[in-house]
Amino acid sequence: MTKILPFRAVRPQRAKAGLVATKSFEDYTEAEIRSILQYNPYSFLHILNPGYKFQHEITGGQRFQMVKNRYLEFREENSFIKDEKPAYYLYKIVSRETTCCGIIAAASAEDYENNLIKKHEDTIARRETLFKDYLKVVGFNTEPVLLTYPDNSKINEVIDQVMQTRAEYEFATVNREIHYLWKIDQVDLLKQIQEEFEQMPHLYIADGHHRSASSYLLAQESRKANPNHTGKEPYNFFMSYLISESNLNIHEYSRLITDLNGNTKEEFLIQLDEYFRIENHGMEVYKPQQKHHFNMYLDGEFYSLYLRKTNYEFGDSLTKLDPYILYKKVLQPILGIEDLRNDKRISYIHGKNDLIELKTRIDKGEFAVGFGMLPLSIDEIKETADEGLTMPPKSTYIEPKLLNGLTIYEFETN
Structure with a gap:
C-alpha cells in the first residue's frame, strides 16, 4: 500500500507562471542563462543562480543559503503564493510529438525505505549527501521525482473530469510546448485519488533516483533531530510527479x-x-x-x-x-x-x-x-x-x- 498525499504548494501567481518556470539549469547554455537572467526578473533561474545579483559566482554552503535568500525574496514580493488547502496538482504537457499528463503529490520517504517505491539505478553517496544538505538549508524542493504506476481507469476518470475545468496555468514555451496545471482540492476527488494509490502495491522511480535518496536521508536526519516526531511532518515526504506507464516516453x-x-x-x-x-x-x-x-x-x-x-x-x-x-x-x-x-x-x-x-x-x-x-x-x-x-x-x-x-x-x- 503506497501513501500519496496532497500538499500545500508554493506556486507562482497565475500571471507570472510562464515567466517563472524554467528548465533544469543544465539544459541551458551559458549564453541562454545570461540572457534569461538579464531580461526576465521573474525567472526561477534567479533563485538557482543567486550570485547573479552580485555578479559573483558562489559555491558550496554559501550558495545554498543564498538560494534560500533569493527564494524568500520571491515570497516576500508575492511572486509566489502558498495554497491555503492541501491539493493534488494535475500537470499536462503538450509537445509537437507527444502529450503527457500526471499528478503532482507528496510521496512517502518511508515507502522508499520499505521498497514500496522501487528503484532500478545506483546512486552515488556523495551526491545523495550533497543534495540532502542543499534541501536542509534551502527548505524547499522544486524538482519532482518522476514515479510511474500501472494505468488506472478510476484515476483517468478523475483526470478527465478535472481537465474539463479551466486550468490554473496555461502557457507556451519557446520550444513549442504548452503547459497546463490544475489544482485539485475537492474533498471527494482527493479521497478518490488517495484511495486508488493506496491499493497499489508498488510505485517505480522512472527518473530522480538521487532526489529520492536525498529526500530519504533528509527524513532520517530530521526524524532523529525531532523529539516530537509524528511521521506527518513535511520532511517525511517528497514531491513527486506520478504518471501512468502509458504516458512515459522511454528513449535509449x-x-x-x-x-x-x-x-x-x-x-x-x-x-x-x-x-x-x-x-x-x-x-x-x-x-x-x-x-x-x-x-x-x-x-x-x-x-x-x-x-x-x-x-x-x-x-x-x-x-x-x-x-x-x-x-x-x-x-x-x-x-x-x-x-x-x-x-x-x-x-x-x-x-x-x-x-x-x-x-x-x-x-x-x-x-x-x-x-x-x-x-x-x-x-x-x-x-x-x-x-x-x-x-x-x-x-x-x-x-x-x-x-x-x-x-x-x-x-x-x-
Whole structure:
C-alpha cells in the first residue's frame, strides 16, 4: 500500500507562471542563462543562480543559503503564493510529438525505505549527501521525482473530469510546448485519488533516483533531530510527479568511445565476431529493429551487430538488457571501459537526438566508434527493480522532463 498525499504548494501567481518556470539549469547554455537572467526578473533561474545579483559566482554552503535568500525574496514580493488547502496538482504537457499528463503529490520517504517505491539505478553517496544538505538549508524542493504506476481507469476518470475545468496555468514555451496545471482540492476527488494509490502495491522511480535518496536521508536526519516526531511532518515526504506507464516516453542512450583501446579496426572487428554476427551497411544508416541488435558506426561506415544467442547465457533480468550486454561483451572486455559513470573515454547521446549527431562527432575525430540500441521497455525496468538489481548508468532517458518553479514543496526540518 503506497501513501500519496496532497500538499500545500508554493506556486507562482497565475500571471507570472510562464515567466517563472524554467528548465533544469543544465539544459541551458551559458549564453541562454545570461540572457534569461538579464531580461526576465521573474525567472526561477534567479533563485538557482543567486550570485547573479552580485555578479559573483558562489559555491558550496554559501550558495545554498543564498538560494534560500533569493527564494524568500520571491515570497516576500508575492511572486509566489502558498495554497491555503492541501491539493493534488494535475500537470499536462503538450509537445509537437507527444502529450503527457500526471499528478503532482507528496510521496512517502518511508515507502522508499520499505521498497514500496522501487528503484532500478545506483546512486552515488556523495551526491545523495550533497543534495540532502542543499534541501536542509534551502527548505524547499522544486524538482519532482518522476514515479510511474500501472494505468488506472478510476484515476483517468478523475483526470478527465478535472481537465474539463479551466486550468490554473496555461502557457507556451519557446520550444513549442504548452503547459497546463490544475489544482485539485475537492474533498471527494482527493479521497478518490488517495484511495486508488493506496491499493497499489508498488510505485517505480522512472527518473530522480538521487532526489529520492536525498529526500530519504533528509527524513532520517530530521526524524532523529525531532523529539516530537509524528511521521506527518513535511520532511517525511517528497514531491513527486506520478504518471501512468502509458504516458512515459522511454528513449535509449547511444555510447561513444574515444579510441579502440589499442586495437586496429580489423582486430576490433575480429574480437566482436565472437559474440556478434556483423553486417557492414556502408553509408546506409542502420537502426536496430529488435532486442539484442545493435548499431555501430566505425571509420565512416554503419554496421549491424546481432548477438549470437548460442554463445551468450541469459540469467536474471539484468543479463537480458541490451545496455548490460553491450557493456559485458564489448565495452569492458574489448574497449577497456570499466567505470561507465566516470571513465572519460566514454560519452553518451540520448536517443531523442538523431544518429546523425553520433556520426558527425565520430567523423570530426572526437570519437572512434559509437553504438546504439533499442530503448528499454517499462516491463524491463520493472523486472529489474523487482529483482533488486540496478541497470548500467545511462540505460534510459525518460520523459517527460518537467519545468522548475510551478509547484514548490516546503520542508520543515526542525
